[in-house]
Amino acid sequence: xxxxxxxxxxxxxxxxxxxxxxxxxxxxxxxxxWYQQSLDQGLQFLIQYYNGEERAKGNILERFSAQQxxxxxxxxxxxxxxxxxxxxxxxxxxxxxxxxxxxxxxxxLTVV
Amino acid sequence: GEDVEQSLFLSVREGDSSVINCxxxxxxxxxxxxxxxxxxxxxxLLTYIxxxxxxxxxxxxxxxxxxxxxxxxxxxxxxxTGDSAIYFCAERVGNTDKLIFGTGTRLQxxx
Numbered sequence: 001x002x003x004x005x006x007x008x009x010x011x012x013x014x015x016x017x018x019x020x021x022x023x024x025x026x027x028x029x030x031x032x033x034w035y036q037q038s039l040d041q042g043l044q045f046l047i048q049y050y051n052g053e054e055r056a057k058g059n060i061l062e063r064f065s066a067q068q069x070x071x072x073x074x075x076x077x078x079x080x081x082x083x084x085x086x087x088x089x090x091x092x093x094x095x096x097x098x099x100x101x102x103x104x105x106x107x108x109l110t111v112v
Numbered sequence: 113g114e115d116v117e118q119s120l121f122l123s124v125r126e127g128d129s130s131v132i133n134c135x136x137x138x139x140x141x142x143x144x145x146x147x148x149x150x151x152x153x154x155x156x157l158l159t160y161i162x163x164x165x166x167x168x169x170x171x172x173x174x175x176x177x178x179x180x181x182x183x184x185x186x187x188x189x190x191x192x193t194g195d196s197a198i199y200f201c202a203e204r205v206g207n208t209d210k211l212i213f214g215t216g217t218r219l220q221x222x223x
Binding site: 100102103 | 143145147153154155156157160200202209210211212213214215216
């Protein structure tokens with residue numbers, strides 16, 4: 001158990017809908033990362049927050065957004081969902097920005 | 113550029129050593145990592161090495177880094193069936209915090 005908690009574990013939704021994925025980092029970790037894992041794209045970095053502020057952005061679509069709250073948990077919002085958004089979404093956390101990142105179990109999103 | 117490559121598949125006999133290779137392109141990489149992903153599970157951090165090191169050993173795991181050739185390898189001694197999984201190498205690039213992952217190597221251990 002990495003100490004990073006993601007909910008829900010599985011999500012099935014229809015095209016055009018909006019979902020929110022939640023991540024609780026390890027106790028004491030200030031940095032949260034979101035990654036998308038799909039068969040065709042592999043593991044892609046989406047976005048990173050550090051202590052509530054956006055730190056780095058990767059291949060994140062405009063339909064997607066994220067935030068980190070004062071209690072350091074983070075949410076990834078995916079809207080206007082398309083079939084191609086079906087993937088495993090991972091959250092990871094680290095103590096500080098340059099430390100090793102520990103990953104959650106992921107949320108499997110299926111868009112039908 | 114940012115590109116990390118791995119061979120897709122490796123099959124070894126139980127008890128043998130496994131060597132999983134990875135090449136990266138960004139010379140400003142600071143840390144390099146190995147993660148393990150079992151079916152239906154998340155990514156488990158196995159080990160990491162700082163870019164100014166050549167080797168790191170941790171129990172059955174040995175990481176070798178050839179910075180000149182931008183080549184990273186993970187050796188698993190006495191490979192067990194429980195080691196069957198997908199192994200990802202990843203690099204932390206320069207002053208950024210994002211990890212660039214390789215395609216993953218599926219290790220299959222047979223008796």
